[in-house]
Amino acid sequence: xxxxxxxxxxxxxxxxxxxxxxxxxxxxxxxxxxxxxxxxxxxxxxxxxxxxxxxxxxxxxxxxxxxxxxxxxxxxxxxxxxxxxxxxxxxxxxxxxxxxxxxxxxxxxxxxxxxxxxxxxxxxxxxxxxxxxxxxxxxxxxxxxxxxxxxxxxxxxxxxxxxxxxxxxxxxxxxxxxxxxxxxxxxxxxxxxxxxxxxxxxxxxxxxxxxxxxxxxxxxxxxxxxxxxxxxxxxxxxxxxxxxxxxxxxxxxxxxxxxxxxxxxxxxxxxxxxxxxxxxxxxxxxxxxxxxxxxxxxxxxxxxxxxxxxxxxx
Amino acid sequence: xxxxxxxxxxxxxxxxxxxxxxxxxxxxxxxxxxxxxxxxxxxxxxxxxxxxxxxxxxxxxxxxxxxxxxxxxxxxxxxxxxxxxxxxxxxxxxxxxxxxxxxxxxxxxxxxxxxxxxxxxxxxxxxxxxxxxxxxxxxxxxxxxxxxxxxxxxxxxxxxxxxxxxxxxxxxxxxxxxxxxxxxxxxxxxxxxxxxxxxxxxxxxxxxxxxxxxxxxxxxxxxxxxxxxxxxxxxxxxxxxxxxxxxxxxxxxxxxxxxxxxxxxxxxxxxxxxxxxxxxxxxxxxxxxxxxxxxxxxxxxxxxxxxxxxxx
Numbered sequence: 001x002x003x004x005x006x007x008x009x010x011x012x013x014x015x016x017x018x019x020x021x022x023x024x025x026x027x028x029x030x031x032x033x034x035x036x037x038x039x040x041x042x043x044x045x046x047x048x049x050x051x052x053x054x055x056x057x058x059x060x061x062x063x064x065x066x067x068x069x070x071x072x073x074x075x076x077x078x079x080x081x082x083x084x085x086x087x088x089x090x091x092x093x094x095x096x097x098x099x100x101x102x103x104x105x106x107x108x109x110x111x112x113x114x115x116x117x118x119x120x121x122x123x124x125x126x127x128x129x130x131x132x133x134x135x136x137x138x139x140x141x142x143x144x145x146x147x148x149x150x151x152x153x154x155x156x157x158x159x160x161x162x163x164x165x166x167x168x169x170x171x172x173x174x175x176x177x178x179x180x181x182x183x184x185x186x187x188x189x190x191x192x193x194x195x196x197x198x199x200x201x202x203x204x205x206x207x208x209x210x211x212x213x214x215x216x217x218x219x220x221x222x223x224x225x226x227x228x229x230x231x232x233x234x235x236x237x238x239x240x241x242x243x244x245x246x247x248x249x250x251x252x253x254x255x256x257x258x259x260x261x262x263x264x265x266x267x268x269x270x271x272x273x274x275x276x277x278x279x280x281x282x283x284x285x286x287x288x289x290x291x292x293x294x295x296x297x298x299x300x301x302x303x304x305x306x307x308x309x310x311x312x313x314x
Numbered sequence: 315x316x317x318x319x320x321x322x323x324x325x326x327x328x329x330x331x332x333x334x335x336x337x338x339x340x341x342x343x344x345x346x347x348x349x350x351x352x353x354x355x356x357x358x359x360x361x362x363x364x365x366x367x368x369x370x371x372x373x374x375x376x377x378x379x380x381x382x383x384x385x386x387x388x389x390x391x392x393x394x395x396x397x398x399x400x401x402x403x404x405x406x407x408x409x410x411x412x413x414x415x416x417x418x419x420x421x422x423x424x425x426x427x428x429x430x431x432x433x434x435x436x437x438x439x440x441x442x443x444x445x446x447x448x449x450x451x452x453x454x455x456x457x458x459x460x461x462x463x464x465x466x467x468x469x470x471x472x473x474x475x476x477x478x479x480x481x482x483x484x485x486x487x488x489x490x491x492x493x494x495x496x497x498x499x500x501x502x503x504x505x506x507x508x509x510x511x512x513x514x515x516x517x518x519x520x521x522x523x524x525x526x527x528x529x530x531x532x533x534x535x536x537x538x539x540x541x542x543x544x545x546x547x548x549x550x551x552x553x554x555x556x557x558x559x560x561x562x563x564x565x566x567x568x569x570x571x572x573x574x575x576x577x578x579x580x581x582x583x584x585x586x587x588x589x590x591x592x593x594x595x596x597x598x599x600x601x602x603x604x605x606x607x608x609x610x611x612x613x614x615x616x617x618x619x620x621x622x623x624x625x626x
Contacts, residue, residue, distance in 0.1 A: 026448075029449070030450075033441035033442055034445045034446070034451055036441070037438050037442040040438065040498050040501060043498070044494065044498035045472065051478070052475050062477070062478060110338060113335050114331070116327055122612075126608065126616075127342070128335075128342055129615075129616070130346060131346070133604050133615075135558065135559035135600065137565075137576040138597045141597075142348075142593065142597055145352070145594075146345060146348065151365065152365075153345075156363075156365050188342060196616060197619075245465070248468070249468040249469065251561070270469075273471070274566075277473070286474060290468070290474065291471075294471055298463070
């Protein structure tokens, strides 16, 4: 390609100036290289965030054309005293706690087993990883089919092993089961992520530590608790951090699986927020809600990262 | 492998570990196999009880996925015998094909937006990563943290002002708007991953090139870029998979022209609810590229996942 923008600029530039451009200082190049990224992030992330903060102090409604009033912190007061929002915080907490619990338990166990280096572990690892690569919305939608009472595969398998009538329970329609329906699918999808990170942790432990422990005649059990667990812990905590942030934001999977229902038992904060912002069109109120969520994630993540750094230092 | 080491698991341990992992892998892949299988079932087979493992495969789901159909009078049906195999399939239900469905368009939108945003984020990300890796950018630690913190925001939280902004700028429901948005979301991960790959390339190569009279730009293009190809490819696949799978922004900010496949597939309906074979067919076609990528490029992908996470 002879006519690339660079050559065109070069041709159009007078010779004297060309020398200057050739000798563009490293500092200038650094800025030219970083600037587009920073600009894009400012335009699509920071500017909207500041706008959200502004909106959160108003009673703006995006579908009306009425004059906007400043109402101070009234949105925030209303949100923090709204019992619906506390219910959806509880639904989120339930979802977060149990998904992380199962993913850590199963993910670590799998990584530990794969690290026994049996034949073909590479192939099986790839198969286990497949679900996390797929679109949560599309897969979540298909899970509603698997969860159908009577005809669904999930119900059939459960009834095959337990003898319960497959049409006697509805994973999605039942108030008690629906929260577990989303926990199951999320665990199915994201356990491989925790597994991969644990595997990286296990593989980072140098062989000679175990050899030294063998020579000291430490039991396998003792080796597991005094070498394996402490050395994998920082990795595991990182995996938990990522899953925590992602699941706090969880939207697509839950929307497709239960849509927040039945009633509002699985209405996690993202869905609740979407209702306020794009169905009830309470833009100002929803903005305040969004800020509260962001501050919560940011605050919890910062505390967690401090704890993580302490563990790493040990 | 060394002949024998005291830390090597015994062969019995390997067997037990292998069996347990294979068992988990088989359970985990059943839902995916079920999606592919349902795509080839007739509607009656799809909803039979007990669920059918063996069935007569049909392309009905795929025909329904790509077409819209209407009911016709008996005289019309008698006067116009079916011309093609797909018309014959539809004729079983006394229907005729009325036209193509929107699935094709939605799929193409996913391709345009996916590749567009991937190209842009990898291009900008490579430049930024090089700068962060090689030069002393003032406040570079803060900038990197800033880039990272943008990932903590729930998509819905940013969606409100972006919705308003796009409405003002005329970007709502356009390919360009979605490309810019996905680029902004992806770029933080792209910079992080690429900086790691760039850090691994020895500085000596460029320094030698600079001494040979290359400018910084030339050294970057002719020395660093070829070395970083593997990392760039791995990063590109990550960005592509994210844009391909994204749902929240797509469902809120697009409705017609620029809608991608993920918000569309769950809306495929037939007579009395979702047309499961058609949904499964649409899902199969949509998930297939990612499955193929994952299997063939697993080394890069797996490295990228752990690497991206562990470095942070």
